[in-house]
Amino acid sequence: MKNNIMEIFRSKKGMLILLVFILPLLFSINLGIEMKDNIVSAVPTIIVDHDKTDFSNTLTSYVKDNRSFNVVLYTDSEQEMKEYIERGDAVVGIIYPEDMYKDMRKGSSPNILVFYDTSQLHMLAFSKNTLSQIFMTAQAAFMQQVYIGNLGMSASEALNEVLPINITYTKMFNPAGSLKDYILAGLIAAIMQAAMVIMGAEAAKFKDVDNLRGHIKTIFTYGTAGSLSLMFLLFLQVIIFGMPYKGSITAGIATSWLFSVCIVMFGYIIGRMISDRVLACQISCFLVIPTSLLSDFTFPMLAMPTVMQKIVSLFPFTYYSNTLRRISLAEIGWQYIIGDLTFYAAFISVGILIVYLVTKYKPSASTSLIKEEVTEL
Amino acid sequence: MNINISAAVKSLKSIKPYAILSLIPLVFCLILGYTYSGVFIENIPIAIYDMDNSAFSREIAEELNASDGLNVIGYIQSQEEVEKMILSEEAYGVVVIPDNFSGDLNSGKNPGMMCYINGANFLICNNCNFYVADVINRFNDEIKLEIMEGRGVAQGKAEAYGGSLNFVDRYLYNPQMSYMQYFMPGIVCILVQQSFLACMASLLISNKHLPAERRRSGKDLAGVIASYIIFSMAGLVIGFISLHTIFNLTLRGSMPITLLLQAVFLVALTGVALTMAAFFKDEAHCVEFIMLFAVPTLLMSGYVWPVYMMPPGFMAVQRIIWPLCYFAPAVRNLQLKGIGLEILWGNIVGGLIFAAVWIPLGIWLYRRCLRTKDETFPETVNDI
Numbered sequence: 001m002k003n004n005i006m007e008i009f010r011s012k013k014g015m016l017i018l019l020v021f022i023l024p025l026l027f028s029i030n031l032g033i034e035m036k037d038n039i040v041s042a043v044p045t046i047i048v049d050h051d052k053t054d055f056s057n058t059l060t061s062y063v064k065d066n067r068s069f070n071v072v073l074y075t076d077s078e079q080e081m082k083e084y085i086e087r088g089d090a091v092v093g094i095i096y097p098e099d100m101y102k103d104m105r106k107g108s109s110p111n112i113l114v115f116y117d118t119s120q121l122h123m124l125a126f127s128k129n130t131l132s133q134i135f136m137t138a139q140a141a142f143m144q145q146v147y148i149g150n151l152g153m154s155a156s157e158a159l160n161e162v163l164p165i166n167i168t169y170t171k172m173f174n175p176a177g178s179l180k181d182y183i184l185a186g187l188i189a190a191i192m193q194a195a196m197v198i199m200g201a202e203a204a205k206f207k208d209v210d211n212l213r214g215h216i217k218t219i220f221t222y223g224t225a226g227s228l229s230l231m232f233l234l235f236l237q238v239i240i241f242g243m244p245y246k247g248s249i250t251a252g253i254a255t256s257w258l259f260s261v262c263i264v265m266f267g268y269i270i271g272r273m274i275s276d277r278v279l280a281c282q283i284s285c286f287l288v289i290p291t292s293l294l295s296d297f298t299f300p301m302l303a304m305p306t307v308m309q310k311i312v313s314l315f316p317f318t319y320y321s322n323t324l325r326r327i328s329l330a331e332i333g334w335q336y337i338i339g340d341l342t343f344y345a346a347f348i349s350v351g352i353l354i355v356y357l358v359t360k361y362k363p364s365a366s367t368s369l370i371k372e373e374v375t376e377l
Numbered sequence: 378m379n380i381n382i383s384a385a386v387k388s389l390k391s392i393k394p395y396a397i398l399s400l401i402p403l404v405f406c407l408i409l410g411y412t413y414s415g416v417f418i419e420n421i422p423i424a425i426y427d428m429d430n431s432a433f434s435r436e437i438a439e440e441l442n443a444s445d446g447l448n449v450i451g452y453i454q455s456q457e458e459v460e461k462m463i464l465s466e467e468a469y470g471v472v473v474i475p476d477n478f479s480g481d482l483n484s485g486k487n488p489g490m491m492c493y494i495n496g497a498n499f500l501i502c503n504n505c506n507f508y509v510a511d512v513i514n515r516f517n518d519e520i521k522l523e524i525m526e527g528r529g530v531a532q533g534k535a536e537a538y539g540g541s542l543n544f545v546d547r548y549l550y551n552p553q554m555s556y557m558q559y560f561m562p563g564i565v566c567i568l569v570q571q572s573f574l575a576c577m578a579s580l581l582i583s584n585k586h587l588p589a590e591r592r593r594s595g596k597d598l599a600g601v602i603a604s605y606i607i608f609s610m611a612g613l614v615i616g617f618i619s620l621h622t623i624f625n626l627t628l629r630g631s632m633p634i635t636l637l638l639q640a641v642f643l644v645a646l647t648g649v650a651l652t653m654a655a656f657f658k659d660e661a662h663c664v665e666f667i668m669l670f671a672v673p674t675l676l677m678s679g680y681v682w683p684v685y686m687m688p689p690g691f692m693a694v695q696r697i698i699w700p701l702c703y704f705a706p707a708v709r710n711l712q713l714k715g716i717g718l719e720i721l722w723g724n725i726v727g728g729l730i731f732a733a734v735w736i737p738l739g740i741w742l743y744r745r746c747l748r749t750k751d752e753t754f755p756e757t758v759n760d761i
Binding site: 010012015018019023024027030031033034035036037040041042043044070085086087088091100104109110111112113114115116117118119120121122123124125128129131132135138139142150151152157159160161163164165166167168169170171172173174175177179182183187190191194195198202277278281282285286289290292293294296298299300302303304305308312325326329330332336 | 401405408409411412413414415416417418419420421460463464465466482485486487488489490491492493494495496497498499500501502503506509510513516517520521524525528530542543544545546547548549550551552554556558559560564575579657658659660661662664665666668669671672673676677681682683685686687688691709710713714716720
């Protein structure tokens with residue numbers, strides 16, 4: 001029984017089922033568990049309090065009571081704080097200077113120093129935002145007291161003058177600042193596109209199709225299989241791990257399907273062009289997997305050199321990862337993905353042309369096909 | 378001139394793994410290094426909905442546009458357009474200046490501005506928030522100063538009260554918060570992993586298909602694996618040096634310690650590779666399987682998602698099944714922070730324990746697989 005199962009997964013179709021359905025499912029569940037904590041929380045923090053007044057204690061309690069932070073150490077030693085951060089045992093270090101409150105009352109503008117460990121860059125922005133809000137609130141409360149005490153203002157007057165222009169920032173679509181909501185859907189797409197391109201490269205070797213219609217049928221069949229797996233994984237994340245999905249379901253299905261067809265087609269072309277199966281798989285993967293790092297998904301295109309912006313705009317993953325994030329976080333429909341669909345249509349059209357040319361000039365997909373069949377026997 | 382093509386192809390095939398191990402990291406380091414070479418996210422497109430349309434509101438709009446980080450692409454005329462602009466990503470943010478804004482400000486009514494930002498992309502969102510806040514804070518400071526001076530507070534004292542408590546941020550190790558400094562060490566590590574596993578799959582599976590008498594001995598295999606490890610280390614050094622030289626990647630840590638971490642990692646990974654080679658008959662299948670591990674293994678190594686945010690026990694399981702967690706975060710911390718062995722010894726010991734368990738297991742499975750094959754199929758396709 002055990003050997004039979006092993007043999008199923010060692011066969012070509014069994015391997016594809018493993019690669020396209022089973023492994024991504026395991027990875028997806030693993031990621032869902034890993035990122036269970038939806039928003040940044042319990043960031044290990046150290047407080048160095050040289051002031052030791054009620055005011056500094058109040059500031060500390062604000063930090064301590066916020067679930068984003070976990071104060072792991074109170075100390076007088078800045079050296080100890082730096083050692084903790086160096087070892088990775090703390091990510092944020094806050095230093096209240098000596099006579100902080102006294103200096104504030106004198107109007108001498110003391111500095112609270114906040115140290116951030118930048119080796120966890122994704123977490124940093126969230127910690128910084130939360131900490132800024134805590135300190136700004138404390139500062140505003142103090143300024144209100146100053147205005148009342150020193151300038152003879154009423155409490156309501158002082159409240160208005162503390163912050164003459166009160167600007168409210170509304171972070172649309174991801175108000176809680178969930179890193180998981182920002183990153184998870186795209187990561188699943190990144191894993192799946194590796195599986196899809198491998199499937200495409202393998203599909204090119206499965207049987208000798210001798211007409212364009214046959215090639216297109218193969219590409220669309222495997223593309224559909226890839227998109228079904230991708231959509232199932234996303235569905236699982238929504239149902240089990242609480243990933244949001246607010247946009248149009250039909251638009252999501254359409255864009256996932258076309259993305260999958262694009263990637264399978266790319267793998268298929270490489271598979272047709274390169275006879276050696278191992279080399280075809282390696283080249284397709286080395287060309288496609290890095291696109292998840294090069295797309296707008298992790299590093300904004302706005303910050304890339306112009307040449308790279310142009311290159312990156314040719315990758316299906318650039319469009320899909322962005323659309324997937326938007327469609328899961330915002331109530332968007334077809335009208336916002338027309339541009340993406342146009343890109344996929346153009347990509348598939350060019351792909352079909354290349355498939356036609358490749359098969360015209362290189363009719364056989366695999367010289368290793370016979371050898372492969374014998375090995376399987 | 379006679380050229381022996383088959384000999385040339387054979388010789389090229391023999392250098393292929395060494396080329397993969399030493400050059401693949403370099404190629405991807407150059408491409409990704411160039412992509413991530415921009416440090417700042419600037420010219421973020423924003424729109425302004427100016428309901429006040431006063432001299433002061435126009436001054437605010439001009440200051441927002443003058444900021445290096447922002448690019449005011451236009452003015453909108455209705456609240457409905459706010460969401461539309463952001464949903465279509467024509468603008469990442471919209472600043473709304475309310476009706477009678479300057480009138481309210483002059484009468485001390487604390488007018489409220491709104492800034493809507495596309496939160497779907499948090500890097501752009503945070504930068505947009507920062508740039509807008511920077512401009513508005515400058516206006517606030519000026520207004521507060523005027524209020525205090527108007528109330529008879531001396532200029533110097535008013536300035537001091539304006540900044541009654543300052544918060545000074547210090548970004549340790551990567552003050553510009555460059556994405557490249559943060560992410561490239563991880564990329565190099567994953568390239569090392571993938572290129573090594575790809576070569577190992579080829580070596581071990583092709584060896585498996587040879588008849589018993591032509592197969593490499595254990596010592597021979599160990600020799601080839603050692604040569605792969607050396608070339609992989611060369612690949613890592615070349616990758617890091619090129620990133621440092623061309624893209625100014627900061628390398629604060631000791632290179633010998635980095636190589637020690639890498640050697641331990643690759644030895645540990647050898648155990649995993651032997652296990653995979655025992656399972657797969659077909660080299661292509663093994664390579665496909667390996668390729669799928671590139672993204673998930675980095676994500677589960679503690680590099681991107683920190684250990685303190687993982688559920689209890691999650692990292693302990695990762696430490697048992699994949700050795701990247703002993704390598705990638707350690708190399709990043711080493712090169713960013715310049716820490717020494719006294720902090721990293723845990724990673725080395727962890728990697729060695731992993732190797733001590735997985736290598737015997739891998740050897741046992743691989744040998745068992747060879748024995749089974751020899752008993753079942755004395756001759757293989759390669760002999761035909």
